Amino acid sequence: MSDNARLLHTKNVESVTRGTGTSIRGVYCVKVSPSAVRDLSTAAIVATLNNSRGEITAIGAPHAYCGNATDTITIVTSQSNGSAADRPFTVAVL
Secondary structure, rough: OOOOOOOOOOOOOEEEEOOOOOOOOEEEEEEOOOOOOHHHHHHOOEEEEEEOOOOOEOOOOOHHHOOOOEEEEEEEEOOOOOOOOOOOOOEEEE
């Protein structure tokens, strides 16, 4: 995933969009393919920034930034100081 919400490589991901209901930079919605994971609330979600310093949070539970969708991972990225920033990332669901 690039920092402008463009998929670079994908497997078991239907789409990635910017978060809605927020003006914060660095909020992404990763919609997982139905065949990949049946229940994100019990899945292991691993997220890392790609060649960039900062912080990343992956939320597997429904979140307002992504329309409370149950098939979507909310990703929030920021700078090392915690301020919101667009950052490229990789996410895996196990």
